Amino acid sequence: MELLAEMLHVDKSFFGVKVLEDVSFDVRAGEVVALLGENGAGKSTLVKILSGVYARDAGTMKIFGSPVGDLTPRQAQDLGIAIIHQELNLCSHLTVAENIFLGRETTKGGILSKREMSAAAGGILSSLNIDMDPDMIVGDLSVSMQQLVEIAKALSTDARVLIMDEPTSALTAKEIDDLFVIIRKLRDEGGRGVVYISHRLDELKHIADRVSIMRDGRFIKSAGFADITMDEIIANMVGREIKEKFPRVRCARGKKIFEVKNLSAGDMVKDVSFELYEGEAVGIAGLMxxxxxxxxxxxxxxDGHDSGQIFLDGREIAIKHPSDAIASGIVLAPxxxxxxxxxxxxxxxxxxxxxNLDSLCxxxxxxxxxKEDDMVGETTKNLAIKLSxxxxxxxxxxxxxxxxxxxxKWLARNSRVVIFDEPTRGIDVAAKVEIYNLMNELKKNGIGVMFVSSEMPEIIGFADRILVMCDGRITGEFSGKEATQGKILEKATRFETKKLGSHDGAEREEAV
Amino acid sequence: MNTEKRNVGGRILAIRGMPQVITVTIGLLIIFAVFSMLSDNFLSVRNLRNLMRQAAPILIIGIAQSFVLITGNIDLSIGSVVGMSCMISATLMTKGVSPANAVGITVLSCLIVGSINGLLVAKCSLPPFIATLGTMTIARGIAQIVNNNHNTDSIGEGARVFRRLFYYEDIGGVYSSVWIAVILWFIFNFILSNTRTGRHIYAVGSNIDAARMSGVNINYTVTAAYLVSAFCSCVAGLITCAAGGVGTMDAGNTYELYAVAASVIGGVSTLGGQGLLLGTVVGALIWSVLQNGLVMAGAPVAIRNIAVGIIVVISVLLDIVVRSGKRIRHKKTS
Structure with a gap:
């Protein structure tokens, strides 16, 4: 297989801190190579060097066999390297076509050829099987649609090397499937190579031909995906066996703390009812x-709600603004x-x-x-927040x-119910465990814990009780013991077929 | 960025925005030294007292604009409120209203403009530039209408105490308008750096979503900033009235932009969430030293304008260079 890009013995430091040390990496034509490692392993830095965002301190870099010096992002793009960053980098006030051709607009005599660009953008989108009008304003699109615009933008440069940094984190299951079809198509046509960075290891079997594993800024191992087991991959990523990934503490279930009755809010929350008891952590599962x-x-x-009641310790409370919730003792880590x-x-x-200024003033x-310094000192100490x-x-x-x-900031006050939304997204394994331990502490102290998570193992491994949502409704409830991925997924997709058709239509109407 | 408790200097430097303030203070000292060499009269006691008196209203409106800028908004109505305050107070006093009552009525009417600004920006979500552009024009219109489109006559003998209190009185070698500016600065600096409302002002300017999710009342906080702005502008108008002894309809014209200049030179970010009132003092002083020093050095008006404009742009440019340097350093941890 033809070597598209090759990096040898690359070093990189930021202000004296070594983030890459002697890392070698390559991409070949016709393969998807998954670049794996925990957060902070140096994956993003490595691909940013390849795509010209950062300059390397030492090491050589070859693109199509010829050595290159320090690149600017523009030069890298011209050489055929396109990167889709983790964060969206789109101008939300411009149209899809304008975004795709941003900085590379086609002009005739200094006048923008809007119709040509729109047609070309439409061509790129349809070649990727993305059903989207190139004249729509990007800001009106859902996050996942915007992600697809990013992908189309990267591909519009005729890239030979396509780097994707966590492209699926904002996509639904169906969109991920569609994306994988696109990626496989790109790999098989035109001799492209794809570098795929993801934390979702279960995705790899659908897409990876080879894995390259990094840890603490060093290259650890590269192997064909067929020749390595998932356990080996994980062991190489963390460098140690994770014995207890989810340190769940069992507590006796106490009295009812919190109750939501028939809550409806907008299109996305429909007639939701549930209860929360002392000594349990309730996980909310569901698809994006x-x-x-x-x-x-x-x-x-x-956002306010249209109807429904909320009870805390048996009393109904009115919540119109976050400050009402906070005053009653309900807090949210968004x-x-x-x-x-x-x-x-x-x-x-x-x-x-x-x-907490109410108590500090x-x-x-x-x-x-x-008081403030004491509170901050205590909080940083209790949570082991590493600070200079x-x-x-x-x-x-x-x-x-x-x-x-x-x-x-929420634990520093005496709350009754703590709601976490994706508490461990984008943080490394050690920090995750610390967050779990925190939630355990809350549980033990009789505080209601509720968390939303898209990580199925986390939900199953940590929640005492699991509520599954789909299409704005609660479609299933399991105890932590009886839950399996299959059962949850079955409930989470309960309205999926119905939803996709109608939902897509609604979105299009909004955008028009 | 070590913030060990052992040394006081380190702790002061660690205050967010303090390095910028120190940078511009050095700039101020350099400008000051240059003018001392260019003109013999610049360093005279008489001129320095005069300089302070010129700086006082600039500092006051600088405080006004800084409060609003830190919430991430802007107040274009400052100059018109100064004019409104000057005209309303003067008109009332020429009509025989006692100075105390005149001041009270003036403050109230200016605060109404401030609360309308807050209402439009916070509650009605109007872009602050547009909302305060509207109130700027309206307030100027009010300044013109109160005395039937004429400047007032002299506010008269009865207002002698008023004029001394707001401008002429010499207390400990310093004019009363300077004292007023200093007192206002202490009060509002305390509010901004030591109270809950002040902290909320920074939070709203830094990240309005995170502030809302932390239970901050956005409407109240933004309105409070606009009220502070209107109050300070009102005081600046009263000083203008006391200085001239008459109400002039175009008093305070373009002051809102001088106020932006004083704030921004002093390190207040127009993007919100950043800046110290200490910087605004330095910014107001740089502005006034330039104006005064260039006059003393015999520079024509045109040169004065050009020089001041260049200084404003350079100081903001410097700030951006310094901050973008920092941002690169922060990238390593993310």
Whole structure:
């Protein structure tokens, strides 16, 4: 197989911290190579060097056999290397076609050839079997549709090497299937090579021809996917056996703390009822778009609800705004840390204190700095948040530590119910275990714990009780013992066929 | 970025935004030194007292704009509120209303403009640029209408105490308008850095979604910032009235932009969530030293304008360069 890109003995440091050490990596024509490793293993840095975002400190890089120096992203693109970053990088006010051709617009005599670009974009989209109007405004599309625009944009450059950094994290099961069909098609046609980065190991069997594993900035192992077992892959990624991935603590089920009755909010939460007891952690399972995040937001008063009742310790409470929920003792650690969870440009101290200023302020609303410092000190200590100091910007922390700050700001007050939305997304295994332990602590202290997760093993391994959502409704309930992936999936897809048809139609109407 | 408790200097440096303030302070000292060399009169006690008096209203409107900018919004109505305050207070006093009552009525009317700004921006989600562009025009219209489209006559003998209190009185070698600016600065700096509302102002400007999800009342916080802005603009208008002894309809014209300049030179980000009122002091001083120093050095008006414009752009440019340098450093952890 033809070598498309080859990196040999690459080193990279950021301000004295080595993030890549002697890493070698290659992509060949006609293969999908899965680049695996925990967060912080250096995968993203490696592909950013390949795509010209960063310059390497040492090592050689060959593209189509000829050595290249430091690249700019534009040069890498011209050489045929396209990258789809984890975060969406689209101009939401522009159309799909304008985004696809951004920076490479076709013009005639200085005038944009809008119709040609729109037609060309339509051609790219239909060649990928993506059913989308190229003249739609990107901001009107769902996140998963936007992800597909990113993919179409990358492919429109006639790339030979296509790098995808966690492309499926925002997609539904069906969209992932469609994406895999597209990836396989790209691999088999035109001698392309695909570098595929994902944390979802169960996806690999559908797509990977070869795996390359990294750990702590070093290259560990590369092997054909057929020649390696999943256990070996995991063992190489973590470098040790994970004995107890989900340290679930069993507590006796106590009295009822929290109850939601017939809650409806918008199109995504329909007639939801459930209860929460002391000493249990309830997991909310479901596919992307099932309405789980919307449910947490409706309970917390972010979006408001149309009908239904919420009870805490037997009393009905009215929640119209997050401050009502917080005052009653219901708190939410949201899914999107950078968007909803943290003020990234404020310090860790200010972030932790933010929802707790009521208890930190004395007369005249003055913040008591001593109390504040004590609270922040205690929180960072209890949660083992690694910091050079509490004044550091929250945005500069690693994902795991950011998540701990988001959780920590809520644990610093006496809450009755803590809702986590995707508490372990994008954080490494060690940090995950710490988050689980935190949830265990809450359980033991008689606090109601509820968490939304898209990781099936996490739901099964950690939740004492599992509620499955589909299409805005609760479609199933299992105890942690009886749940299996199959059972959950069966409930989670209960309305899937019906939903897909009608939902797609609704989305198109909205966009028009 | 080590924040060990052992040394005070380190702790001060660790305050968010403090490095920028120190940078511009050095800039201020350099500008100051240059003018001292260019002009013999610049360093005279008389001129320095004058300089302080010129800086006072700039600092006050700088505080006004800084509050709003830190919430991630902007207030274009500042200059018009200054004019409105000047005209309303002067008109009332020429009509024989006692200065105390005149001041009270003026403050109330300015606060109404502030609360309308807050209502439009926070509750009605109007873009702040548009909302305050509207109130800017309306407030200027009010300034013109209160005395039938004429500047007022002299506010008269009865207002002597008022004029001394707001402008002429010399207390400990410093004019009263400077004292007012200093007192306002202490009060509002305390509010911004030590109270819950102040913390919420930063949080809203830094990440409005995260602030809402943390239970912050966005409408209240944004309105509070606009009220502070209107109040400070009102005081600046009263000072203008006391200084001239008459109400002029175009008082405070384009002050909103001077206020942006003082804030931004001092390190307040127009994107919100960042900045210290200490920086606004330095920004207001740089602005006033440039104006005063260029006059003392005999520069013509045109040169003054060009020089001041260049300084504003350079100081923001410097800030962006410094911050983007930092951002690269942060990438390693993400």
């Amino acid at each position: 778009g099932a309405g789980r995040t919307e449910l947490t937001r409706a309970i917390f008063g972010v 899914e999107d840390r950078k968007k909803d969870g943290l003020c990234v440009r404020l310090s860790v101290r200010e972030n932790i204190a933010l929802p 004395g007369g005249m609303g003055m913040v008591n700095r001593k 100091g509490p004044e550091i910007n929250a945005g500069s922390l690693s994902g795991g530590n950011q998540q701990k700050v988001v959780v920590g």
